[in-house]
Amino acid sequence: MLSSEFYSSLSKDLTSLLTDTSDYNMIINVGEKPNVKEYHVHSNILRVRSKYFSKAVSADWVKKKDGIILYEKPNIGSDVFDIILSYIYGGKITFTDTTSSWKIFDCLKAADELCLDEFLEYAQDYLLENRKEWLKDNLSFMYQDTFPPSSLTKIQGYCINQIRKYPFMFFNSIEFVDIQEECLRELVQDDHLDISELELFEKLIEWGMAKTRELNQTDNQTLSEKNFALLSLTLDKLIKHIRFYNMDSSEFYSRVEPLKSVLGTKFYDEMEVYHNKSRMNLTKKGEGTSNGVSTSYIPKSINLLPHRGAIISKIMNLEQGAMISSWIDRKDLPSDGIGNNNNDMSRATITTNRQGRIARPTSEERGNALNMWKSSGPSFGKFDILMQNGGIRLKHKSFVPNIIPLKDGETFKIEDYEVFEVTQKVEDSTGRRVRDNEEIAVEIQ
Known part of the structure; x- marks a missing residue:
């Protein structure tokens, strides 16, 4: 059987419905005042193309006036919604070299919310192939803004891999102290993060000081007992993921001990026992070791984890x-x-x-x-x-x-x-x- 497909003319005809106001049954007000734009659309097309609109238009609480569905989307700008509607009606996505990277990212966020999976895949690939430098320049923001439950998994994966390889692009950024706890916790637990435990510990202290309102103007060398208690509370779900047993003992005593109250008495005492053994060089021949100390000195309450980053070979990077x-x-x-x-x-x-x-x-x-x-x-x-x-x-x-x-x-x-x-x-x-x-x-x- 011979068949032909004429998608180009179909796309053109359907797109023309956006300018034909004679047969619409839905009005969508997009954007926030005073930049609200009114769109006259067709609910059946939106329902078929978008799972989001399929549920929204069918909801019992949807507003109607004279048989016309009234809907509002204040969180999406009109410049973005123009691109979204062009895709929904005509199956076209047009990004050029002059299209702002932020606009493309805003389109991604809108496509995620509206459950436009095909759009989502294409726009992510476009950014990864054509705007990598922009993604790197905004790494901290991108990592947090694409964090689950976001469906921008490709952008999220790219951000994670960049942070693993170049952690200080993230930790030294201005936005670092604004990162949410759950986003930071995911990184602190990452075995592949190429950063020393001491550097990671000091970055957590910096983040905790900024997040604790009473301490954000305080030097960590002048913290009072009350200040330490507040900081410890802020870092409670993060500090336990620092692998203090992988630190050099001299680093532990010179840089961690002054802030030991943040660790909690029991945990610090366990780490101190470990590093005391390391200092005394009590490793016995034939025992398993970690950082030069027998693993038998590590308290059973501690889950021994490997050094972070890639395994370092003597012959290749x-x-x-x-x-x-x-x-x-x-x-x-x-x-x-x-x-x-x-x-x-x-x-x-x-x-x-x-x-x-x-x-x-x-x-x-x-x-x-x-x-x-x-x-x-x-x-x-x-x-x-x-x-x-x-x-x-x-x-x-x-x-x-x-x-x-x-x-x-x-x-x-x-x-x-x-x-x-x-x-x-x-x-x-x-x-x-x-x-x-x-x-x-x-x-x-």
Whole structure:
């Protein structure tokens, strides 16, 4: 069966109804006085195109006069509503280089309220593709204004990722002290925030001082006992998320101790015990450690969390790691790569500090790309780069060219090697990880 679609003429004809006042059945007054604009519209079109209007027009409390529905939207400006109506009637969204970024964002907010999902997706993508610098310049405002329950999840995800990578764009902004508690709490709990615990603690103190009316003109070095009590109350839901056990002990005593009343007596005492042990260097050989102190010294009441930010490698920075991660195929691996010949050699890498190289092992014969030996750790291919008896031997069965130049029979000692994952992060639109695929690499020093 042959069919044709004439959407262009359909869009044009429907849009013409906005200027044809002979058949409307609804009046919408948009904006606040004295800038109110009256629109004559058709309720059936609005109901079909917008879930918001579908409920609003059908509500029992809707006002009518002479059979005409009367409706008001004071929180949306007429310049924004013009764009919204153009989309509802004609399916057109027109943003140009001269369209204000703030106007586009206001359109996004209106589309969110009016449940215009298609408009919402397009406008978010437009800002992310064409107005990134503007988003960065207004990062604090954007983060808070798109915070859930807002549906602007793409903008929110972008803001979160920017704050994680460049936290002081947010924490040093003028708007920081105006941020709402729930928005700040989300960041304080974020494992990926690239900021030290001491810096985060001091920023919370700054925020708390500004939010506590009695203290916003006070120096934190001259706080009275009453002042501390007020500040502690303001920061009650935030301060517990600071990982004081990840601070250097000298920082803890010089910068945190003067403000210990904010932490509460019990919590501070627990942290003091921890840092006392750290100062005394009582770590026992073979015990698990955190920040140089046995984890057995951490009170059971404390949920031990990792250091914030990305795992720091000695050979690559965050952006380089992200670039390598982007190379990973997004399909699940067909095998775990152990005990068969399905190892994907193109995915294995070896890096060295000495030359700063990242090389790829290649196999000259069939066999496993990676083997694990109880006595000597990993080797590649057939006994290549195998550590044994304090030395290493290189063969050219599965090889990495010129990692370290050696003469025949020459060996060297490996002081340390690092095994780490390059993890494919599959994220939802807010930047939260959903699932991982894993890759393995070995660093040789």
